[in-house]
Structure formats: structure tokens, C-alpha cells
Amino acid sequence: MINQNPYKNTSPLEVRKLIREGKITGQTSGMCDGFAQANLCILPEKYAYDFLLFCQRNPQSCPLLEVGDAGNKFLNTSAAECDITTDLPKYRVWEKGKLVGEFTDVSDYWRGDLVTFVIGCSFSFEGPLMANGIDVRNISENHNVPMYLTNIDTKPAGIFSGKMVVSMRPIPHDKIVKAVTVTAKVPKVHGAPIHIGSPEIIGIKDISKPDFGEPSTIRPGEVPVFWCCGVTPQSVVMNSKPDFCITHAPGHMLITDIPEAQLQN
């Protein structure tokens, strides 16, 4: 490994504690090898049915790992002793579709009517890609994965609708098939790619300027490969404008106790 994350072999429980204490504040790719990371979307109960239905209708963008009980900021199954308002390195707070700000702690925003949605993250298939001899550029270049807003419509549900967000990893021609088959085995963390090649077909004008995260170098002979991304709910929130919403900041994920092996088909 050229760049090994210093928390690669730390337990999820310990990393969540370090995050809570403010000792980890950066993006989480490469931490806690073998454990699933997750996107976060917290909404008032009055929107919970529409959002749950949105996830059911868009399972590749929003593969649910857990839905919390209304008003409970602790999770039931995916992360032990995890206070959902303090245990991610960075959050975003939204009001009526506008970003209010980014915070390392959102406990002051917690309310008794909030429901937590924990959504699988493509970081969980980066280990299997590397194990299959595929360089994951955002890891080898040590930066947040590049993410793009596309022109692909999600399937609407109730108040929620909007465009899909994708993550991109450059893959050499002769490894594209392997990248598809490896990721197809893990549908709970977005599964197989949604698009291979030509960014313009899915509405991406400049591959060097991601809408979230940082650009990855695309080397000669490599093709940009795109996977559905759990930042999609943020695009949907911007479009659908619920009164209030808390999400993770892109790349700054919930690290769960769920072994990635459990998520394989």
C-alpha cells in the first residue's frame, strides 16, 4: 500500500470515540478495514414515509442498512453505543433545501421527531476492488472520492424527487469487467456501476471538476466508471426542500460495526 490510512486497523467503536472527542475530523475512506461505512440522512417523522418509499424505489442510490426509531439518536443494529449526532466527523444541516452549515457535532439540532436513515456507501467495495488488483485512485492519491451531480432522474416518492449523484473511479480498460463483477456482489453498498465511460452522457460537463469531493487523476488507458452514491439524498433534499434535514458531509461517513462480508450476495 502506498498510502495506508492510520486508522485502517482500528475498530469502528474506537474510531467513533475518536471522532466524538474531536481527534478525527477528516474524511473516512480507508478507515476500519472490513467494516461498512454509511451515508446519513435524518428527517422529521412527517417526511419519513415519503423518504422510506424513496429509498425503496431507488435501492441502488439509497440501499438502506438501518432505519432508526423516531426520536432515538442511538441506533439499534448497525453501530453500538453510537450517538448519531456526534459520531460522524462532519455533518451538514439543511433548512428548506438550503445548506445552513457544516458542523462536527449536531447534538444541538436533535429533536424528538427525527428519524435516522443509514444508507450503504461505496467505500465498502473499495477493499474488494483493491483485493482484485484494481487501484482505487482516491485512496492511492489520498483524497476524498470525486462525486458528480448527473442528469439521471431518481424515481419520485411523495415530496422527494431529484437527480442522481454518482461517485467516480478511473479503471483501466482491461479491469472494467472485474470492477463490475466485484461490485455487483455488494448491492447494499450501491452494487454494480450505473455508467461506464463518456461522462457527458450522464450530464457531467467537466470530469476534472467534481460537485463534491476532489478530482482523481485519470491516466491514459483508463475509463471513468460511475457508481450510484449516497450523496443522492442531498441532491434530493436541495430539490424537494423539506423544512429540516441533517446529512453527513460528503466523504465523512458513519463507520458501522457491520462486517462488509455480511453485505455480500
Added chain:
Amino acid sequence: MINQNPYKNTSPLEVRKLIREGKITGQTSGMCDGFAQANLCILPEKYAYDFLLFCQRNPQSCPLLEVGDAGNKFLNTSAAECDITTDLPKYRVWEKGKLVGEFTDVSDYWRGDLVTFVIGCSFSFEGPLMANGIDVRNISENHNVPMYLTNIDTKPAGIFSGKMVVSMRPIPHDKIVKAVTVTAKVPKVHGAPIHIGSPEIIGIKDISKPDFGEPSTIRPGEVPVFWCCGVTPQSVVMNSKPDFCITHAPGHMLITDIPEAQLQN
């Protein structure tokens, strides 16, 4: 084939029309080869979030194929021109957890606040089992699959909780592994078995007396193999007692337009 269903090669649209006209009234196993059949659960909107969450938490029992829009008795994606109140051969109507009766048409019960849940059915893996040289006893004996109430708790969600219902097919010892691997490929129609052998471990006292459907002959050298069943919502409705509910009658399924091949991993 010893017993080939006369509607094996009829289209789902045509079979739904024959059902609507009262020309087909029996159980649907073996009809419309290659198309997914589905369990039905229709609930008032006030219970829809709890039931959708129940399905999310119990995906092996309740793999959702579609959730309708409140008040719309036609489906959006899984079956064209399908009136959900007339196009299944037999329905059950429930009030406060009690069975009111069985009907071939529930259009008089339809209300503007009802939400339709379409749930995958194990009939969809019977073709792949047979294609792999495994005799599906309920088809070769031409009767409804035997289903049993178990002692296995589902994961509760809101008002909904109760015991799991399973379907059973006898499998020869040397074909059990193949039966597992074939069905594991189709998680949207219940996937791999939940239990193999010893019925008493999962609370089944007498394998010759199913709670729903009809008994299958278990021949010497065969083992009873159990799969999660979409009749589970009926067990849950009996236990949780929502004011009102419509389901299919066990074995009398919605025949969808979804090619079974699309549901494979």
C-alpha cells in the same frame, strides 16, 4: 413435465384478464412461466410507514417489488392495466386482525386511503429449481404449496410484529446444496432457505398438517426445506390487529409482468 399448468405459457396480462372475468379462480403456481408472482398486502395509509419499515427490517420475508400510491388501485411498474381489487383469484379481508372472509373481488372494499404492497413470492424460484433437476413436489402433485406458522419472531416495526410463516419443499439429500445456491440468487423472491431439516426446531409440530396450503409427500431420503413466505404479513396482521387489511389468499397470487430473470443477482 408430469403436470403442466394449462396457463404455463399464457401471458400475465391475459391471465389477469381471465381472473378478472372469473374464468380462473384457483391457485396460481405454475402459471405464466418466467414471470414473477407476488403476495399482496393492502393497508390504510396511517399504517403504511410502519408496514414499509417492517418490510425494510424483514426483507427475506417481505421483499418488496412495488409500493403503490395511496388511493390508486392500479400499479405503476409491476403489472400493466392491473386493477388490484379484481385481478387476483382470491382475496382475504381482515378487520382488527380477524378474517372477515375470502372474496374473488374486493372492489367494494376499496377506499381512497389504501396503499398496496406487492411482495415477491417463492413460486418464482420453482422454475429455476426444476431447471436444475429438482422436483418441486407441490407442482408435481398439483396442489398449493404447504405453508407453516413458525416460532421465529420477525423484527418489529411500529405496530407490526409477529411470527414468520414459511413454505416447505421436500428436497433429496444430494440436492440440498443446489436448492440453496439456486434460490440464493433471487433474494427478491425470498432467496435462500431459512431452515433445513428438523421442523420442530422452528416450532412446526406436525409437518403433515400445514397451517396454509396442502401437505406435500416427503419421500424416503428427502429433507423438508423451508423458505420465508409472503404469507408472513397475514400472521403479522393477525397479531398486530390493524383496523383493516386486504391480502391475497395463500397460493392465489398476483401475476406480475416482471420477468423472473430481472430479479436475479
